[in-house]
Amino acid sequence: GRACLSHTEPRVRDGRSGEEEEEEEEEGCYQPYPGHIPTSPLQKALLATGSAFMALCDPYRHDMVAVLGETTGCLALPNLRDKMKHHPEGYRILQERPRIRLSTLDIARLRGLPDGSLGREYVRFLEDNKVSPDTRMPPKFVDDEELAYVIQRYREVHDLMHTLLGMPTNMLGEVVVKWFEAVQTGLPMCVLGAVFGPVRLSARKLQVLATELVPWAIRSGRNASCVLNVYYEQRWEQPVESLRKEIGIFPPP
Amino acid sequence: AAAGLCPWRALLVRRGGALRLLCGSVRGLAAGPETHFGFQTVTEAERREKIYQVFESVAKKYDVMNDSMTLGIHRVWKDILVHKMNPSPGTVLLDVAGGTGDIAFRFINYVRSVRERQLQQKLKRHQNLSWQEISESYREDKFKSLGDSQVVVCDINKEMLKVGKQKAQHLGYSEGLSWVLGNAEELPFDDDKFDVYTIAFGIRNVTRIDLALEEAYRVLKPGGRFLCLEFSHVSNPLLSRLYDLYSFQVIPVLGEVIAGDWKSYQYLVESIRRFPPQEELKAMIEDAGFLKVDYQNLNLGIVAIHSGFKL
Numbered sequence: 001g002r003a004c005l006s007h008t009e010p011r012v013r014d015g016r017s018g019e020e021e022e023e024e025e026e027e028g029c030y031q032p033y034p035g036h037i038p039t040s041p042l043q044k045a046l047l048a049t050g051s052a053f054m055a056l057c058d059p060y061r062h063d064m065v066a067v068l069g070e071t072t073g074c075l076a077l078p079n080l081r082d083k084m085k086h087h088p089e090g091y092r093i094l095q096e097r098p099r100i101r102l103s104t105l106d107i108a109r110l111r112g113l114p115d116g117s118l119g120r121e122y123v124r125f126l127e128d129n130k131v132s133p134d135t136r137m138p139p140k141f142v143d144d145e146e147l148a149y150v151i152q153r154y155r156e157v158h159d160l161m162h163t164l165l166g167m168p169t170n171m172l173g174e175v176v177v178k179w180f181e182a183v184q185t186g187l188p189m190c191v192l193g194a195v196f197g198p199v200r201l202s203a204r205k206l207q208v209l210a211t212e213l214v215p216w217a218i219r220s221g222r223n224a225s226c227v228l229n230v231y232y233e234q235r236w237e238q239p240v241e242s243l244r245k246e247i248g249i250f251p252p253p
Numbered sequence: 254a255a256a257g258l259c260p261w262r263a264l265l266v267r268r269g270g271a272l273r274l275l276c277g278s279v280r281g282l283a284a285g286p287e288t289h290f291g292f293q294t295v296t297e298a299e300r301r302e303k304i305y306q307v308f309e310s311v312a313k314k315y316d317v318m319n320d321s322m323t324l325g326i327h328r329v330w331k332d333i334l335v336h337k338m339n340p341s342p343g344t345v346l347l348d349v350a351g352g353t354g355d356i357a358f359r360f361i362n363y364v365r366s367v368r369e370r371q372l373q374q375k376l377k378r379h380q381n382l383s384w385q386e387i388s389e390s391y392r393e394d395k396f397k398s399l400g401d402s403q404v405v406v407c408d409i410n411k412e413m414l415k416v417g418k419q420k421a422q423h424l425g426y427s428e429g430l431s432w433v434l435g436n437a438e439e440l441p442f443d444d445d446k447f448d449v450y451t452i453a454f455g456i457r458n459v460t461r462i463d464l465a466l467e468e469a470y471r472v473l474k475p476g477g478r479f480l481c482l483e484f485s486h487v488s489n490p491l492l493s494r495l496y497d498l499y500s501f502q503v504i505p506v507l508g509e510v511i512a513g514d515w516k517s518y519q520y521l522v523e524s525i526r527r528f529p530p531q532e533e534l535k536a537m538i539e540d541a542g543f544l545k546v547d548y549q550n551l552n553l554g555i556v557a558i559h560s561g562f563k564l
Contacts, residue, residue: 043505046503046506050509140515
């Protein structure tokens with residue numbers, strides 16, 4: 001994490017530029033969570049613009065998508081956190097703070113579960129698409145540590161969204177998941193990704209997207225209860241179909 | 254050792270090196286002399302390690318970031334440095350902290366063009382030579398397009414040298430150029446070896462500037478010139494405020510967006526503020542034994558070129 005000052009600077013910069021240092025007390029280091037980088041409102045605005053632009057230019061810059069989410073989530077994240085607080089399962093998640101990581105998952109056990117169960121299908125998804133839950137960026141620019149957990153949870157649950165929606169990790173699949181997430185979370189980053197993501201798709205794919213997939217994703221997103229309120233780690237044995245019904249996701253086309 | 258003295262502080266461990274939080278001026282004796290890393294206080298050993306890591310991390314995007322941060326103006330600064338140097342064919346240059354080769358390549362280009370002009374003038378004068386004699390002189394000069402000039406690029410960081418070598422290959426520089434891994438505080442060269450010593454945007458990252466200046470003095474030939482291009486201090490109050498605003502608000506954001514590395518660029522802007530101003534650096538250069546020490550401000554002091562001679 002970022003170390004703090006142990007003594008004040010003799011030549012302190014002006015208020016504007018000294019904001020980062022002023023936020024830290026001299027006596028101790030108050031860092032809301034490891035990895036947090038304090039930013040002024042101007043910096044957040046610059047980061048949001050820069051990361052949006054960069055993410056569009058180079059879709060492989062996943063870190064830019066992450067930064068965009070963090071710097072623009074100031075309304076959506078508290079909203080999500082409140083939804084979680086007012087739901088018994090969501091509340092438990094906020095208390096217990098589970099993390100989805102290879103070190104915490106028993107992949108062998110999940111693979112051994114029956115076909116069609118959440119655990120089995122999740123592992124199948126990870127293996128088919130050659131992805132790992134450990135590649136999610138930790139938050140840096142969210143100033144409240146509870147909201148930082150919320151966005152972290154949202155990132156770690158993203159692969160489970162793919163599993164529940166039955167979408168692969170190609171551009172088309174990602175866009176569909178983004179539409180679903182945009183409706184569900186209201187995060188501006190999801191909305192931007194949903195709207196600008198299709199720019200790089202072929203005409204044929206765009207047609208399928210527009211006529212079948214997006215309407216289904218929107219309908220499911222609106223019908224479903226908040227996906228962050230599901231304690232996935234306690235439901236590996238549950239069949240995907242049953243979980244879909246419970247949440248309110250319509251069967252994929 | 255410091256942790257025992259400040260038990261209420263948490264120890265943050267990162268990449269094997271321990272980042273210690275200090276309680277005022279109380280520190281363990283075994284920790285070594287204090288210095289700064291940006292606005293943090295660290296030991297000299299920690300500072301060297303952290304700076305090495307910064308440049309290891311930024312090496313691949315170094316040139317792109319320089320262009321973005323300075324809007325390409327760093328190229329002009331480096332051109333001015335080489336013009337001020339005004340090397341002639343036969344000059345042997347040591348470019349310290351030369352990493353990605355910017356000064357070295359400019360030096361080679363400059364010497365080549367000087368050489369070409371020399372050859373043209375020589376040919377003009379020899380109007381009465383036979384074709385045999387002219388073609389002989391062509392052959393002899395062709396293999397000396399740099400005319401015995403050489404540049405040695407020395408850097409402490411392997412990654413930066415790697416990027417420099419790749420660039421040289423890509424741009425077609427090979428003659429008269431060599432790359433050496435070395436520390437400015439303890440150069441791997443004999444005394445009295447070089448005509449010119451340059452250090453461009455590198456001396457700020459040296460932990461013991463006094464040692465680097467002494468080494469510079471040692472390896473220069475008598476009559477040799479020391480040239481240092483570095484960020485310096487802006488005295489104009491309006492420009493200073495704008496510069497601070499830009500440095501602290503925009504540069505780390507550029508670092509994050511372009512290179513995915515906020516912290517290295519935060520270090521960069523802090524290290525600029527920590528670096529001695531023009532007059533202080535001039536005094537340090539004089540302390541090392543250099544004479545006729547002077548400096549030239551570029552862009553109202555955002556950058557300064559310091560020059561001194563070993564006489």
